[in-house]
Amino acid sequence: MDWWKKKKSRAVTKKQRLVLGRVRGEILSEELIECCDGKSNPIKLFSAADITKATNSFCICSRVSQLFGFERWYSGTLHNHRTILAKKLWRAQSVFPKDFYPEARDITISSMVSGHKNFMKLAGCCLEIETPFMVYYGSEKQYSTIDLKMVVSWEKRIKIAEDVATALAYLHTAFPRPFVYSNMDLRNIVLDENGVAKLSDFSYCVSIPKGQTFVKLDYVRGAYDYIDDDYKISHVVSEKTDAFGFGILMQKLLTGEERFREICGRKDRKTLVKRKFSRLLSKPMGEGRVDEIVDPRMLEKMGEVDEEERFQMEAFLVLSERCIGLRGEVPKMVEVAKQLKRFCQNFFFR
Structure with missing residues (x-):
């Protein structure tokens, strides 16, 4: 019966992630509508599996030491071979929706300024992990504080x-x-x-x-x-x-x-x-x-x-x-x- 309990546990966890991702997605949509005056500004949403695979399950070897907040940044590679930097949004690790509003603002503004040379280029975000991530294009060697x-x-x-x-x-x-x-x-x-x-x-x-x-x-x-x-x-x-x-x-x-x-x-x-x-x-x-x-x-x-x-x-x-x-x-x-x-x-x- 152990295998059945594990399977059921994984199913519950996946369901919780999807619910959490949906709630955060609704908050992000509110921010996009407010900041973009209702204009379309689509943001790519990465799944938990995408980010976990890209960062080798958040392996220590993927952590980026050059950027502020050692535990917050990970380097990785997407399935299309593009290199990324994933920023852990530590303020939003709570499951309470109100704690995600500052991070939703960060994602929204980052998407609006992404094409300017004096801002990092946003690739998207992952909302369904307990602690969500912002994903930027770039490599570990590309940035430093x-x-x-x-x-x-x-x-x-x-x-x-x-x-x-x-x-x-x-x-x-x-x-x-x-x-x-x-x-x-x-x-x-x-x-x-x-x-x-x-x-x-x-x-x-x-x-x-x-x-x-x-x-x-x-x-x-x-x-x-x-x-x-x-x-x-x-x-x-x-x-x-x-x-x-x-x-x-x-x-x-x-x-x-x-x-x-x-x-x-x-x-x-x-x-x-x-x-x-x-x-x-x-x-x-x-x-x-x-x-x-x-x-x-x-x-x-x-x-x-x-x-x-x-x-x-x-x-x-x-x-x-x-x-x-x-x-x-x-x-x-x-x-x-x-x-x-x-x-x-x-x-x-x-």
């Missing part, structure tokens, strides 16, 4: 900033309604084999209704360093939310994370006291004391900083302060991306 201890080239860091600004500008302008990323974090940016930065994880992406410039939420999510006061205190999300987070990213690219902590400090996450971002970096930079501000690893790589490089770093810092809101009106991300593109072109013509 950003480690500022390793990325010590000033030129490469400016290029990363330009790529991320371009991605944010695309989210803000490419669709009938702007999408605010609101999840800035170095860990959410990957580099491809050509050094092109790609933004990922749209779980906290917010849609701004037509005719509006902001929305007010019931919650605050994201990495504390990158959250502006309007969002943190008033729960107000707008395009300025992304500009602020990007301004902090720029400062970290310039100073390195350790020096950023030393200079700017970090408030207690539980304290909702308004942060004061004084121009702690501008004065020494303006006085030529570059070594007090810039990431020492980057300075070591550069050797002696010439006047043109110092001027560019100062302009980069001023732009970051404009994004944070320390220098007049906060710029649109389209403007920021254009200015960073000019920085990159200056490197090319040097």
Whole structure:
């Protein structure tokens, strides 16, 4: 009778997977209708068998160590021999439908931006496994996270900033309604084999209704360093939310994370006291004391900083302060991306 019990157990498990997949599929359809304004945007659904076979039953040898969250990423090969990266959606491992909504938003936005060079190319998703997966085209060797201890080239860091600004500008302008990323974090940016930065994880992406410039939420999510006061205190999300987070990213690219902590400090996450971002970096930079501000690893790589490089770093810092809101009106991300593109072109013509 043991064989009968096992067969019955497998049948129950398969039925549960199908029910779970159907419920999640309905949530995903709701997100697609909302975000795509009812327009068709089909997403390929992989079966549990497809993903299990492609990743060799989620074998340890299939895990991708270069990407953030060691246990979350697997490499594999589909039946048509295309290589994939499968991301485990750990927030949705609960069977409760409401826990899948952030992941449904991630899948939906990823499918909408998939053709842009500064986003990973989505192949589809698998919803019927207890912990669902997003599936991207690509190989293990194709992507890596950003480690500022390793990325010590000033030129490469400016290029990363330009790529991320371009991605944010695309989210803000490419669709009938702007999408605010609101999840800035170095860990959410990957580099491809050509050094092109790609933004990922749209779980906290917010849609701004037509005719509006902001929305007010019931919650605050994201990495504390990158959250502006309007969002943190008033729960107000707008395009300025992304500009602020990007301004902090720029400062970290310039100073390195350790020096950023030393200079700017970090408030207690539980304290909702308004942060004061004084121009702690501008004065020494303006006085030529570059070594007090810039990431020492980057300075070591550069050797002696010439006047043109110092001027560019100062302009980069001023732009970051404009994004944070320390220098007049906060710029649109389209403007920021254009200015960073000019920085990159200056490197090319040097």
